[in-house]
Amino acid sequence: MASMFAGDLKLPSISSLLSFYASFSALAMIIRTILNEALPRPVRHFIAAKFSDLVSTHFSTSFTFVIEDRWHAVTNETFRAVQAYLPTRAGPATNRLLLGHNDTNNTAAPPQSGIPVEAKVFDHFQGMKLEWTLHEKETKKFYPRHSHWYELRCSKKDKDRVMETYLPHICREAQKIFNHREVLNIHTYDNDGSSWESTVFKHPATFDTLAMEPEAKRRIIDDLDTFIQRKEYFQSVGRAWKRGYLLYGPPGTGKSTLVAAIANYLRFHIYDLQLQSVKNDSELRRVLTATTNRSILLIEDVDCSSKSTKPRATRDDKENPDESDDETKDRLPFDDPGVTLSGLLNFIDGLWSTCGDERIIIFTTNHKEKLDPAMLRPGRMDVHLYMGHCTPAAFRVLAARYLGIQEHSLYECVEDLMQKIPTTPAEVAQQLMKSDKPEVALESLVEFMKTKESESENSKLFTKEEVVIKQEVTKSTEEEVAEQDDKKLL
Incomplete structure (x- = not known):
C-alpha cells in the first residue's frame, strides 16, 4: 500500500518551480509598487519597523543593549566604564585594535590600546558569550559634534544576568583602572571645535617636593584624604560630592605647582578652563558637564578671566558707567555677554553642581580682594589657602631638591x-x-x-x-x- 501511494505521488518539475517563482516575484513587485505609490514614506517605515520587530520577537534569539556616550545631558558613566574595560578584553577574536599615545615627552613610549569604530570585541563571563561593537554618528545640530555608542549583543535568556552581574562587574573593574591611572591628562577647551582637547600631564611636582611649610602641606593632604573617603557623608547631608579651593597670593609663590601636586596625589585628570574662551552661560554648562568624575577643574587667574568674577559694585561703577540695569537686561540674544557671575556660581554651588561626583574645583588669583564676595563664601570655595613668600622651611626643601644638600654654612x-x-x-x-x-x-x-x-x-x-x-x-x-x-x- 505504501509503495503504491509513493508511486502515485509526483514531485513538481524544475520548470514548474521556476515558473511559480517567477509568477510570485512578479506579484510581489506589483504589490510593492502599489504600496510605494499608495502609502506615504512614514507609513511604510512604520510598517517595516513593526514587521522587523515581529520577526525579531518570534524568531531571533539575541538581545541588544545600547549604551550611549551621553545620558541626560551629561557624560554617561556606564559608557566610560565600558570604554576603560573593553581594551583589557581584546583577544585573538578581535580583528582590529586602535593604537596610539599622546605623550609628547616620551615618543618611544608603548602605545595605548582602544577599540575602533565598528570593531567587534567578544567577552565571556560566567558561561555567557557577549559581543561588543562601537558605533559613531555625526551630529550637526547638537553638542558634541560626534556621538558614540556601544551595542552589547547577548542571548535573550542571559538578558537579566547581564543587567544584574555582568554590567556591575564592568563598573567595578573600570573603577580599579581609574584608581590606578598610570597616565594623567590635562584638558583644554577648544572653542572652535566645541570640545576638550587633551595631552599627557607629566608634572613632577609632589607634596614631598613642594616648597611649603610642613604643617600647611599636612593640612592639605588631610583635607584631600577626608574628602575622598566621605562619599556617603556628602550624600547623607544632601550636598554635592565636590571640594572648592581658592589659592591666592603674589605671582611665583607656587599656586600652579600645588595644583600639579594635588593632581598627582589623587591621580585626577585636570580640566584647565579659560573663561574668556566661553561665549555665554549656556556654553559654560555644556563645557563643564562634559568633564568627567574624579577630575580637577582649574580656573587660573580668575580675577583676570572674566568681568563676572569682579565685585558687582566695581563692575557697575567703573566698567559700565553709562549702562543702566534696564539696558543690561535688554541686550539682544545674539550679543554674547560672556560668562556671568550667576552662571559660574550655579555650577560651583547651584543645581548644576550636582552633575558629577568626586570633583575638585580650584581657582587661583593674585588679588583676592578683586573677587566678588559671592564667590568666597563657604560652600563655594571651601578652603582659602594663602600662597605667600618663601619661608626658611620652604627654602630648605628647595635646596634639598635642587642642590641635594641638607645643611650648609x-x-x-x-x-x-x-x-x-x-x-x-x-x-x-x-x-x-x-x-x-x-x-x-x-x-x-x-x-x-x-x-x-x-x-x-x-x-x-x-x-x-x-x-x-x-x-x-x-x-x-x-x-x-x-x-x-x-x-x-x-
Whole structure:
C-alpha cells in the first residue's frame, strides 16, 4: 500500500518551480509598487519597523543593549566604564585594535590600546558569550559634534544576568583602572571645535617636593584624604560630592605647582578652563558637564578671566558707567555677554553642581580682594589657602631638591635675609638652578637678595624725596596764588 501511494505521488518539475517563482516575484513587485505609490514614506517605515520587530520577537534569539556616550545631558558613566574595560578584553577574536599615545615627552613610549569604530570585541563571563561593537554618528545640530555608542549583543535568556552581574562587574573593574591611572591628562577647551582637547600631564611636582611649610602641606593632604573617603557623608547631608579651593597670593609663590601636586596625589585628570574662551552661560554648562568624575577643574587667574568674577559694585561703577540695569537686561540674544557671575556660581554651588561626583574645583588669583564676595563664601570655595613668600622651611626643601644638600654654612645667612626680604619660591629656585655646586648657587642667592634689599631701600628713598618735592611744589604754588590774590585786591 505504501509503495503504491509513493508511486502515485509526483514531485513538481524544475520548470514548474521556476515558473511559480517567477509568477510570485512578479506579484510581489506589483504589490510593492502599489504600496510605494499608495502609502506615504512614514507609513511604510512604520510598517517595516513593526514587521522587523515581529520577526525579531518570534524568531531571533539575541538581545541588544545600547549604551550611549551621553545620558541626560551629561557624560554617561556606564559608557566610560565600558570604554576603560573593553581594551583589557581584546583577544585573538578581535580583528582590529586602535593604537596610539599622546605623550609628547616620551615618543618611544608603548602605545595605548582602544577599540575602533565598528570593531567587534567578544567577552565571556560566567558561561555567557557577549559581543561588543562601537558605533559613531555625526551630529550637526547638537553638542558634541560626534556621538558614540556601544551595542552589547547577548542571548535573550542571559538578558537579566547581564543587567544584574555582568554590567556591575564592568563598573567595578573600570573603577580599579581609574584608581590606578598610570597616565594623567590635562584638558583644554577648544572653542572652535566645541570640545576638550587633551595631552599627557607629566608634572613632577609632589607634596614631598613642594616648597611649603610642613604643617600647611599636612593640612592639605588631610583635607584631600577626608574628602575622598566621605562619599556617603556628602550624600547623607544632601550636598554635592565636590571640594572648592581658592589659592591666592603674589605671582611665583607656587599656586600652579600645588595644583600639579594635588593632581598627582589623587591621580585626577585636570580640566584647565579659560573663561574668556566661553561665549555665554549656556556654553559654560555644556563645557563643564562634559568633564568627567574624579577630575580637577582649574580656573587660573580668575580675577583676570572674566568681568563676572569682579565685585558687582566695581563692575557697575567703573566698567559700565553709562549702562543702566534696564539696558543690561535688554541686550539682544545674539550679543554674547560672556560668562556671568550667576552662571559660574550655579555650577560651583547651584543645581548644576550636582552633575558629577568626586570633583575638585580650584581657582587661583593674585588679588583676592578683586573677587566678588559671592564667590568666597563657604560652600563655594571651601578652603582659602594663602600662597605667600618663601619661608626658611620652604627654602630648605628647595635646596634639598635642587642642590641635594641638607645643611650648609650659608643657610643661616640666607634665612636671615629671607626674614627681611620678601622672596618668592620661584625667585629662590631660579638662583639655585644657576650652578650644580651648592657654594656657587647659595652665594648667587645671597647676592640676589642683597641686591633686592638695596633696590627696595633706594625705592623708599626715592619715594620720600618725591613726597618732599611735591610738598615744596605745592607750597610754592600756594604762595604764588596768594600773591596774585593780593595784587588783585590792591
